[in-house]
Amino acid sequence: MTTSSSISSVTAAAGRSRFFWEEAADDWRAACGAGRRPEFSEYVTRSLRALREGVGREAGTVPAMRSVHRVSLGDDGLDRLPDRYVAEHCTLTLFGLHQHTASEPVHRPGVGLGTACLLLRRGEALTEAAVERRLIAAATAQDLHELVQHLQRLVPLLQQAGVGLDYTRLFRELAVWDGTGRNRVLRAWGLQYTDPGTPVPTEGEADGEAEGRGQAPYWVTFEPGSPDAGAELAALRAGTGREPGTVAVMWPFHRTRMASEWRNKGSLTRDLAAEHTALTLFARHQQTHDRRMHVPGSSPGTAVGMLARKAATDSEGKAATAALERRFGHLLTSADAEELAMHLRSFAPLLNRAGVGLDYDLLSTALRTWDDPRRPHAAGRFRQRWDRDFHTTVTASS
Template identity: 90%
Template structure:
């Protein structure tokens, strides 16, 4: 099994008097190695690992041999229901037991989240990219903790075979949060870790044209309308409409956002991620039913709505339709923030789709992430002026 450097991670945080068992097991092995002895687990750890495997598929608190390895205490308060933390620890222990089984080195690796582990599994080529994504997405869309554990029970042996470890302390916390308000952050962290492009994040305030050029092209640039998977991909992206960015597992394979590693691990919701999420969902709704790409470079929203207005001018309603579009476009230009801008863009998307008018989604993403950015106070004025000029230039241009 391949060794990766990591901190011990065995020092318990405030409020916990003893490290978790998986932390103790890693320290047990490491102590033997550092003392020059044959690196192996002690009899206590080996015996406890056997007890953990006995608990696979069994209800928390019903396996006597596991009681000594629990660190979450049970209070004798007469409650019928076990605490969520105790159940989460039971699940984490059994997964750790499966993962550590037959592995010669510790599989608890501080700092390696589930998304990162799946990324390493994909890079190991032990499974195809599609197979890894299916397993990660299945885990992320689990309806409850029991279903999540079932998916992870099938995943961790694959991690073990590929020599990929996992931060079990982090996994325990994520399982504890699975039914609470922090679940979105857990999901976003998994997705961001898995889609890590392996390139540095832009410095704060760095303009797009200043980046190093290694960023993967966004999905709307590489989209192939005639590909066999095009319909399914667009449907996956449309499922993210109105949902919190980064939490829609079916969208993860299409994200390209760069971000510092510590932000990924925290599941941070950044302007870049929110802008890409919105642009992806808009593009998916715009692209459907078309056999040519609806991402058209240099077609700003002003140009696109101007083309709609020109088309409307030839219809029976004529000037009234053009005036209505101009009013709606004026509301878009006066959007107070990126959320309002996204709302108005969503209202135009069906019109652009029906008319077959394209839009520059690179430009759109940049606008969405800088529209109300206090670090770039003049960006919104530049967009408003350019788009307004594009609109009137397009409307008045001769056919």
């Protein structure tokens, strides 16, 4: 039988303190390695019962749980429990719920919450919409207490579907939820959940060629007449002015591909930032139209040039055209992608009202490379092309 002291000795030999959920997994593997029946020791089984007693209880108030805490309370004289201690209490209770009745360890290193929900979605236990609702509800929790309540409803579903979770990672995420680290946690969950995986090669296509081919962007596949079109655009508009990757209702519409390491860290890359901005612009541009406003080949220069031509026929005539040209000039001289996005947002309502389309593939590429130090000439090339498109369109015969 493996006891608490024998587990601790293994932990000490490893050279670092391990959390209870890590000890439990080691305990189960030790039984398998010794040729015994694969099951948890009496110590782990008894401790798991103690964890379930702590569900819904305040941290530090469950005597039976004290032996499984690994975060020290310290002796700083403060009445308030450390955030890490509270986060560990919450993680322990969730682990207790998840491990209950499971025959194998549910602590799976490397499986973040977003990945776990993606695996749950790919199973047959719940519909895609049901999984998304639960993940988004957790992601929009206002504080740690509310988040844990949502996770308490989600974890049993993972258990039923045989999906594990990295509880060490979850502990770290819960510890920063009420602080400045929440956005990175949200981005990691969203990126994990929307991971498109490796594309399947089509007929006649080599494996290596499939790697560079991802799912088409949302603005390419958007169907204006679909029943969900209005709700989808509203979800995307909610991301305006928000940090990319942190708006849970936008997650189902992201197509950004990213290395697993960056995805799990919640990295904010140029690709993700550009896609986020393009999605929010498209949503503002597309609303109220029954045809797709993504028009391949229509650069910002072409689109604003069409606005100028339309303005020339109005009562203000040349004055309106000159005003649009000045505004477009400000766009062309944008110092970075953030300023470029700001000017593009000011044009979106005008393009919407005039029904003028825009190439969002081109726009996304421009936003991604405008101030990329690895592409020092990218902005200059866009400026020249868009300026030429503007004047060509304005002077074209009607």
